[in-house]
Structure formats: C-alpha cells, structure tokens
Amino acid sequence: MSYSEKVIEHYNNPRNVGALPKDDATVGTGLVGAPECGDVMKLQVRVNPDTGVIDDAKFKTFGCGSAIASSSLATEWLKGKTLEQALEIKNVDIVQELSLPPVKIHCSVLAEDAIKAAIADYKRKQGNGK
Amino acid sequence: MLKLPIYMDNHATTPLDPRALEAMMPYLTDRFGNAASRNHSFGWQAEEAVEAARKQVAALIGATAKEIVFTSGATESNNLAIKGAAHMYREKGNHIVTLVTEHKAVIDTCKHLEKDGFDVTYLPVGRDGLVDLDQLRASITSRTILISIMAANNEVGVLQPIAEIGRITRERGVLFHTDAVQAAGKVPFNVDAASVDMASLSAHKMYGPKGVGALYVRRRNPRVLLTPIIDGGGHERGMRSGTLNVPGIVGFGKAAALCREELPAESARVAALRDRLYDGLRRNLDEVFVNGSMAHRLPGNLNLSFAYVEGESLLMGIGDVAVSSGSACTSATLEPSYVLKALGVGDELAHSSIRFGLGRFNTEEEVDFVVEKLSAVVVRLREMSPLYEFARESGKLLKMAE
Numbered sequence: 001m002s003y004s005e006k007v008i009e010h011y012n013n014p015r016n017v018g019a020l021p022k023d024d025a026t027v028g029t030g031l032v033g034a035p036e037c038g039d040v041m042k043l044q045v046r047v048n049p050d051t052g053v054i055d056d057a058k059f060k061t062f063g064c065g066s067a068i069a070s071s072s073l074a075t076e077w078l079k080g081k082t083l084e085q086a087l088e089i090k091n092v093d094i095v096q097e098l099s100l101p102p103v104k105i106h107c108s109v110l111a112e113d114a115i116k117a118a119i120a121d122y123k124r125k126q127g128n129g130k
Numbered sequence: 131m132l133k134l135p136i137y138m139d140n141h142a143t144t145p146l147d148p149r150a151l152e153a154m155m156p157y158l159t160d161r162f163g164n165a166a167s168r169n170h171s172f173g174w175q176a177e178e179a180v181e182a183a184r185k186q187v188a189a190l191i192g193a194t195a196k197e198i199v200f201t202s203g204a205t206e207s208n209n210l211a212i213k214g215a216a217h218m219y220r221e222k223g224n225h226i227v228t229l230v231t232e233h234k235a236v237i238d239t240c241k242h243l244e245k246d247g248f249d250v251t252y253l254p255v256g257r258d259g260l261v262d263l264d265q266l267r268a269s270i271t272s273r274t275i276l277i278s279i280m281a282a283n284n285e286v287g288v289l290q291p292i293a294e295i296g297r298i299t300r301e302r303g304v305l306f307h308t309d310a311v312q313a314a315g316k317v318p319f320n321v322d323a324a325s326v327d328m329a330s331l332s333a334h335k336m337y338g339p340k341g342v343g344a345l346y347v348r349r350r351n352p353r354v355l356l357t358p359i360i361d362g363g364g365h366e367r368g369m370r371s372g373t374l375n376v377p378g379i380v381g382f383g384k385a386a387a388l389c390r391e392e393l394p395a396e397s398a399r400v401a402a403l404r405d406r407l408y409d410g411l412r413r414n415l416d417e418v419f420v421n422g423s424m425a426h427r428l429p430g431n432l433n434l435s436f437a438y439v440e441g442e443s444l445l446m447g448i449g450d451v452a453v454s455s456g457s458a459c460t461s462a463t464l465e466p467s468y469v470l471k472a473l474g475v476g477d478e479l480a481h482s483s484i485r486f487g488l489g490r491f492n493t494e495e496e497v498d499f500v501v502e503k504l505s506a507v508v509v510r511l512r513e514m515s516p517l518y519e520f521a522r523e524s525g526k527l528l529k530m531a532e
Contacts, residue, residue, distance in 0.1 A: 031516070
C-alpha cells in the first residue's frame with residue numbers, strides 16, 4: 001500500500017505526542033480501540049476553564065501509519081477550538097485531509113471517536129466538580 | 131557500500147540468480163523451440179534442455195528425472211497433488227489430513243474438495259508450530275487416502291518432522307504429499323529419506339525464475355497415479371498438459387543445481403546472518419518475542435513480535451527494508467495472520483509481528499543496518515504507544531507473552 005504525502009509527513013513528524021495529567025480537572029481523556037484489533041488511540045485535551053477553549057491536546061497511538069496520522073492531525077485541529085467546534089470535526093474531514101484509502105477509513109472513525117470520548121470525559125469531570 | 135533498499139523478504143520470492151539467468155538466455159532468444167516438436171532441431175534442442183533441467187531438479191531432492199512433473203508454480207503443484215490424488219483414489223477413501231498452518235494453496239484446495247464430498251481433518255499445531263505425531267496417527271482412518279503436511283512453513287519457518295510423518299504414512303499405507311517450497315534448496319530434503327510420495331517445488335523461491343514449479347510424483351514403492359487437473363496434449367506423462375516453459379525450466383534446473391552445490395555452506399552462512407539479526411535486536415530492545423520453534427526452523431527465517439508496536443507502522447518506519455508483517459493492516463482481510471493465530475500467538479502480538487526472510491544475497495552489513503534502523507523505529511513507536519505507557523505504569527512489562 002502506498003501512503004499519501006500527508007500521512008507520511010505526520011508519521012515522520014507526529015504533532016503533540018505525549019500525555020497530559022489525566023486526573024487534572026481541566027483535562028479530558030479519550031481511549032478508544034482495542035489492541036486485538038490492532039488500533040488503540042489515547043487522545044487528551046486540556047480546556048481553559050475561563051474561555052472554554054482547548055489550549056492543548058496530546059495523543060498516543062498504537063496502530064498503523066494512517067491511525068497515527070489521523071490522531072496527530074486531530075490534535076492539531078483541536079487546539080484553539082471550543083468544545084462545540086471540536087465536536088464538529090468529522091471523520092470524513094480527516095479522510096479528505098489525509099487522502100485515506102477506503103481500507104483506512106476506520107482509522108479516521110477512531111480519531112473522531114477519540115475526540116468525542118475526550119470531550120465527554122472532560123464534561124463529566126466538570127459536571128462532577130459542580 | 132550498502133545499497134538501499136534492502137531485500138529481506140526471501141520467503142515471498144527470491145531474486146533470480148544471475149547464473150540461472152545466463153542459462154536461460156539462449157532459450158529466450160535463439161533456442162525458442164517447443165519441447166514437444168519431434169520433427170526438427172529446434173524441438174530437439176528444447177527437449178534436451180528440459181530433460182537436463184529435469185535431472186537437476188530431481189537431483190536436488192534425491193528423485194529420478196522421470197518423477198518430476200513441471201508446472202506453472204507451487205500453487206499448481208499443490209492443486210495437482212491434492213486434487214489429483216483425491217480423485218484418483220476416491221474409491222479407496224475420501225479422507226484427507228492436513229495442518230491449519232499450511233499455505234492457502236493447500237488449505238483452499240482442501241476446502242474445495244470438501245465441497246466435492248471429501249472429509250478433511252485440519253490438525254492443530256503446538257505453540258512451537260509443530261504437528262503432534264500422536265494426533266496425526268490418531269487422525270488416520272481406514273478412509274484416509276492422503277496426508278499433506280508442509281516441510282517448512284512460509285511465515286514462521288518451522289520445519290515439520292517429515293521423516294517421522296513419512297514413517298507413519300508408510301506404515302498406514304497412506305500417501306504423503308509435502309509442500310516443500312520453502313524447504314527445498316534451503317535445508318537437506320530427500321524424498322526417500324522422508325518417504326515422501328509427492329512434493330511441491332517452486333523455482334522462484336530458490337533463486338530461479340517465476341512462473342515455473344514442479345511436482346515430484348513417486349514412481350516406485352508406491353507408484354503414485356494422479357488425475358490431471360489440466361487436460362490437453364498429454365505433456366508431462368499426461369499429468370500436466372500444456373507447452374513447457376522451456377526458459378523457465380532451464381532456469382529452474384540451474385537454480386536447483388546451484389542450491390544443491392552450495393547448500394551446506396549457504397545454509398550455515400544464512401543461519402549466522404539470522405542469528406546476528408536476532409542477537410542484535412535482542413541486545414537493543416526488550417520484549418521481543420520469537421514466533422515458532424527456534425530449534426526447528428529454516429536457516430533464513432526469523433519471525434518476531436515487537437510488543438506494543440503495530441506491524442504496519444513498523445514497516446512504514448523501515449521503508450528502506452523489505453520485510454513483511456502478520457499484522458491485519460497489511461492484509462486485504464483485516465485479519466491478523468492465521469498461522470500465528472494457530473500457534474496461539476495473541477492477536478495483539480500477531481499485529482506486532484515482522485517476518486524476516488534472509489537469503490543468498492544478504493550481507494552482514496545489511497543485517498547490521500536493519501538492526502539499528504529497526505531498533506530506532508521500535509523505540510520511537512513505543513514512545514508514542516499508549517499500550518507501552520500502560521504497561522510501564524502498571525509494571526506489567528513482559529506479561530504479554532504469557
């Protein structure tokens with residue numbers, strides 16, 4: 001299989017690899033996928049409580065190059081977005097941006113799921129905090 | 131000087147040895163005759179070349195020339211052996227025994243026969259990839275006509291105990307076919323020593339050209355008869371019609387002769403390269419697991435799982451090195467390798483597997499390059515693997531192999 005230039009670029013220079021403190025109230029963590037399926041994504045967002053804007057995002061991914069590129073791109077897009085704007089990121093946007101072939105569409109779906117899971121986790125923490 | 135890219139996927143195919151190409155060249159140009167033309171020198175020339183090649187191929191496996199049937203490749207050989215014997219001996223019985231780790235050309239042929247009313251037993255293998263001989267004995271019934279067990283596996287390189295299997299099949303009066311594609315020319319393989327009745331061979335796995343293979347069909351004790359699967363002009367003792375691929379066969383013969391001459395030295399050299407690769411990777415990395423028996427293995431094979439790292443992403447990182455992976459992402463089916471599954475390798479480690487196939491043209495310099503390059507990629511990918519992070523946090527490193 002040949003990869004698009006953008007996938008290769010993200011694979012070689014992944015943005016925002018790392019971890020945020022998962023117990024921090026301003027951090028939301030999304031963990032999706034399963035090792036048996038060959039894909040696990042952990043995506044985290046840190047939200048500025050005053051503005052409601054995502055000011056940092058990190059990821060770690062076990063998966064193919066397309067999965068790594070999808071999560072790397074997602075973290076790039078998340079920064080500076082409000083939670084509502086973040087939830088508007090759809091897997092098809094990722095497919096388009098990275099020119100993913102049909103067999104790799106599930107990687108983009110996983111990235112969208114990871115975004116939703118991270119935001120849901122953040123919201124849950126905020127809800128519990130109040 | 132190290133030349134990139136490096137080819138380390140010699141189970142998929144091998145490069146054509148220049149000496150085999152040289153032998154082929156006249157038959158691709160001036161000597162273009164049809165080996166079946168009986169009335170002129172073009173035909174005689176071609177026939178003579180084919181018969182010389184037949185002797186060379188036979189000599190590699192301890193057979194006689196008349197027992198070699200040339201085919202288009204090992205997939206055809208496996209089809210001819212299994213379907214041909216099944217249909218020829220149908221009156222005697224309808225039961226076939228094979229292994230779950232066989233090549234698809236054997237498994238899918240058996241599945242096809244199941245639809246035609248044959249019963250097939252797919253024996254499991256142990257963690258080491260080896261067949262259990264007691265299980266094999268127990269699987270044979272009065273209806274069993276054929277046992278098809280590969281000599282060496284194409285993914286994990288595991289060598290089956292074919293001599294022991296041959297003893298059992300002789301004792302029970304059952305035909306023994308072996309897919310010897312990966313073994314022939316790489317390890318000693320003799321049809322009499324192993325009591326093999328049929329053996330599939332492929333030229334392009336032993337530094338010959340693609341598009342040509344052979345089926346060894348025993349002529350004495352017992353004389354094996356096969357129903358052909360391709361009908362036509364009655365070539366190859368009626369077992370395989372079709373104009374012979376003369377240049378391919380000549381290249382195959384030369385390749386077989388070279389393997390025979392160079393086998394002892396080459397297998398030792400390739401095994402040393404393989405061990406150098408394994409030792410180097412183990413020195414640089416923890417949590418690297420071998421899939422399949424290390425003791426019963428082709429000299430050029432190494433199948434490793436690099437825990438916490440997905441195989442396709444590994445391949446992407448070592449773009450200058452041609453190897454293959456058992457990861458689902460590299461297959462069309464999105465299923466990880468059925469061979470690794472049969473060995474009891476968990477899906478997670480199957481996704482993390484890489485198959486190295488070392489061969490005649492690999493060098494120490496190449497091995498050292500691969501060790502360093504691959505180690506660096508594994509370290510980098512582990513740093514971005516959530517599974518590695520979780521394992522480190524929970525102190526569960528090394529638990530995955532359990």
